[in-house]
Amino acid sequence: MSIWEYANPKKFMGWTGPVLTWTFILGGVSLAVGLVWGFFFTPDDFRQGSTVKIIYLHVPAALMAINAWIMMLVASLIWVVRRHHVSALAARAAAPVGMTMTLIALFTGAIWGQPMWGTYWAWDPRLTSFLILFLFYLGYIALWEAIEDPDTAADLTAVLCMVGSVFAILSRYAVLFWSQGLHQGASVMRAGAVAGDTQERVSNVFAVPLFISIAGFVLLFVALVLLRTRTEIRARRMRALEARMRRA
Amino acid sequence: MIALLLRDLRLAVRAGGGFGLGLAFFLIVVVLVPFGVGPDTALLSAIAPGIFWVASLLAALLSLDRIFALDFEDGSLTLLATSPLPFEGAALMKALAHWITTGLPLTVAAPALGFLLNLAPEAYVYLLLSLLLGTPALSMIGTFGAGLTVGLRRGGLLLSLLVLPLYVPTLIFGAEAVRRGADGLDPTGALMLLAGITVGGFALLPFATAAVLRINLR
Amino acid sequence: MLQVRNLSCARGGVPVLNAVSFDVAAGQALILRGPNGVGKTTLLRTLAGVQPALDGTVDFPEEQGAYASHADGIKAALSVTENLVFWAEVYGGDLPDDILEKFDLTDLRDRPGGTLSAGQKRRLGLARLGVIGRKVLFLDEPTVSLDRFSVKLFADWLRGHLAAGGIAVIATHIDLGLDAPELDLTPYRAAPDAHGGSDEAFL
Structure with missing residues (x-):
């Protein structure tokens, strides 16, 4: 049996039911562990004080904001190539979640930025990129909402997602070109930071709860997207049944 | 393909204001900014590159929804899609016609308006160059957006929402080139990147535009 | 020679016609009949390649098809001649000398498209078919808003075409x-x- 069989709407509803429950449970647990550990059982940073603890929300949200878009891009490509409806609906379902992650990253960043840089907002490349990413999400969602025919909407948003991805990357470089910025480099995911051979590595005391927190966000994202995809499938099925009733 | 370009230009001239409207809008935006930010010449001179670029972007946006809407309504678009003309070529010509009616007049007029915002004398040539290299990209990206929203009844607002984020890199490189020119720095890098966006856009976006138009026509 | 085999087509994602097959030999016409909404327009659009078929094949000499519907693509700001010349250029040909005469447009040649009556516009739209020089025509209600005289003009032209x-x-x-x-x-x-x-x- 081909792996694509799981993408059939009925099969998809079947196997995602139990998976959804477990991802929610696992995601909730790891999020709770990661956040409680991070907020209450890690020492304050010697320079940043307790404000550093917002990292447990900020970094995972920022990661998921970008990963959600990448997931949408992959789902759009699958829709364009293989015409699996579930794939298009999953892309649609992921967009608001990704947009919310972008907002969380922006807000927590502002809260973090105020004590650190003395300002809630700066036109720093990273901050600006996320603002642009937010606008891309907004346009993508608006296009889905505006088109009535579901297949046309899926096709057009898929093309927008692909073209948008190219321009999102372009914008990233344009913004770097435009301003050098205040934001620190990515310190969590760099190999050196984890291996510990640089000065600015994230200490293990902070890293372990952070990774648990990231895992929580990933699972939460998966659960939310599955849930929303299931809702989209049900809505689509209702539409189909209504259309059939009208014709009968 | 030239026939399509000539037809669109002729229509723009005859329909009245095809050439003039975008330009007049550009002029008004440039004139309004000093009323908003105050008459301080030093400040105006500092923000002039950005104003010119934002104004061109808005002027380009203004006429985007007309690129395909009329042809869609009267059936020409379907007839073009079934004609021997490559549809990608038609999209390209549409973008070119839009540029000639909006981008080109702006580019020519902008240096003449530089004194209104006290633009640094060294920046004039870079203003002209950056607009010349960058406004075609605005038209091409806009044509793609217009193709995406052509079937929608109230596509105008959505079109702006979709296209403006796509304009970000062009705006940044364009304004940066002028700013560097004004500050006596080397603007070559920004200009090259701007030209890169235009060339890349014209190479790839006609395909995306033709694809979304076909989806909207079926 | 037009060959259609097992053609199925959909309108707005809903299948309307199933397994349509027919042949039309060169010099022949085929009239589609059926109540409103049966799928005549959908079939013609599918044949002309405006929309994809669900299934089946359509076969005719390449680069020879042309589609015409009620929407004539007439530009209000262009004159009758300019409208026709544009399509002639798109199809890489010249304006035939007698085309205006055949569709009784000679007196209107310099009138802007926007000032024509509905029937005159329709005649202009049909004259486009005479300009583009395509063999295989897919015509959707070509005689809408034509008076009896104009219908006869068009029928005469069509007979010549066949x-x-x-x-x-x-x-x-x-x-x-x-x-x-x-x-x-x-x-x-x-x-x-x-x-x-x-x-x-989803069902």
């Missing part, structure tokens, strides 16, 4: 006076949940 080896598939409710077979589409009506609909996977 005599020169052309092919036409026409959806029409009136008698054009052509000696052409008719195809009633009612028996080909697709079941709404037939294979290939965009809702299929």
Whole structure:
């Protein structure tokens, strides 16, 4: 049996039911562990004080904001190539979640930025990129909402997602070109930071709860997207049944 | 393909204001900014590159929804899609016609308006160059957006929402080139990147535009 | 020679016609019949390649098809001649000398398209078919808003087109006076949940 069989709407509803429950449970647990550990059982940073603890929300949200878009891009490509409806609906379902992650990253960043840089907002490349990413999400969602025919909407948003991805990357470089910025480099995911051979590595005391927190966000994202995809499938099925009733 | 370009230009001239409207809008935006930010010449001179670029972007946006809407309504678009003309070529010509009616007049007029915002004398040539290299990209990206929203009844607002984020890199490189020119720095890098966006856009976006138009026509 | 085999097509993702097959030989026309909404327009659009078929094949000499519907693509700001010259150029040909005469447009040649009456516009739209030099025509209600005299003009032109080896598939409710077979589409009506609909996977 081909792996694509799981993408059939009925099969998809079947196997995602139990998976959804477990991802929610696992995601909730790891999020709770990661956040409680991070907020209450890690020492304050010697320079940043307790404000550093917002990292447990900020970094995972920022990661998921970008990963959600990448997931949408992959789902759009699958829709364009293989015409699996579930794939298009999953892309649609992921967009608001990704947009919310972008907002969380922006807000927590502002809260973090105020004590650190003395300002809630700066036109720093990273901050600006996320603002642009937010606008891309907004346009993508608006296009889905505006088109009535579901297949046309899926096709057009898929093309927008692909073209948008190219321009999102372009914008990233344009913004770097435009301003050098205040934001620190990515310190969590760099190999050196984890291996510990640089000065600015994230200490293990902070890293372990952070990774648990990231895992929580990933699972939460998966659960939310599955849930929303299931809702989209049900809505689509209702539409189909209504259309059939009208014709009968 | 030239026939399509000539037809669109002729229509723009005859329909009245095809050439003039975008330009007049550009002029008004440039004139309004000093009323908003105050008459301080030093400040105006500092923000002039950005104003010119934002104004061109808005002027380009203004006429985007007309690129395909009329042809869609009267059936020409379907007839073009079934004609021997490559549809990608038609999209390209549409973008070119839009540029000639909006981008080109702006580019020519902008240096003449530089004194209104006290633009640094060294920046004039870079203003002209950056607009010349960058406004075609605005038209091409806009044509793609217009193709995406052509079937929608109230596509105008959505079109702006979709296209403006796509304009970000062009705006940044364009304004940066002028700013560097004004500050006596080397603007070559920004200009090259701007030209890169235009060339890349014209190479790839006609395909995306033709694809979304076909989806909207079926 | 136009060959259609097992063609199924959909409108807005809902299958409307199933397994339509027919042949039209060079010099022949085919009249499509059937009640409103049976799928005549959908079939013509599919034949012309405006929309993809769900299934089946359409075969005719490459680069020879042309589609015409009620939307004529007439530009209000261009004159009658300019409108026609544009299409001639798109199809890489010249304006035939007698085309204005054949569609009784000689007196209107310099009038802007926007000032024409509905029937005159329709004549201009049909004259486009004479300009582009395509053999296989897919015509959707070509005689809408034409008076009897204009219908006869068009029928005469069409007869000439067929005599020169052309092919036409026409959806029409009136008698054009052509000696052409008719195809009633009612028996080909697709079941709404037939294979290939965009809702299929969800039912």
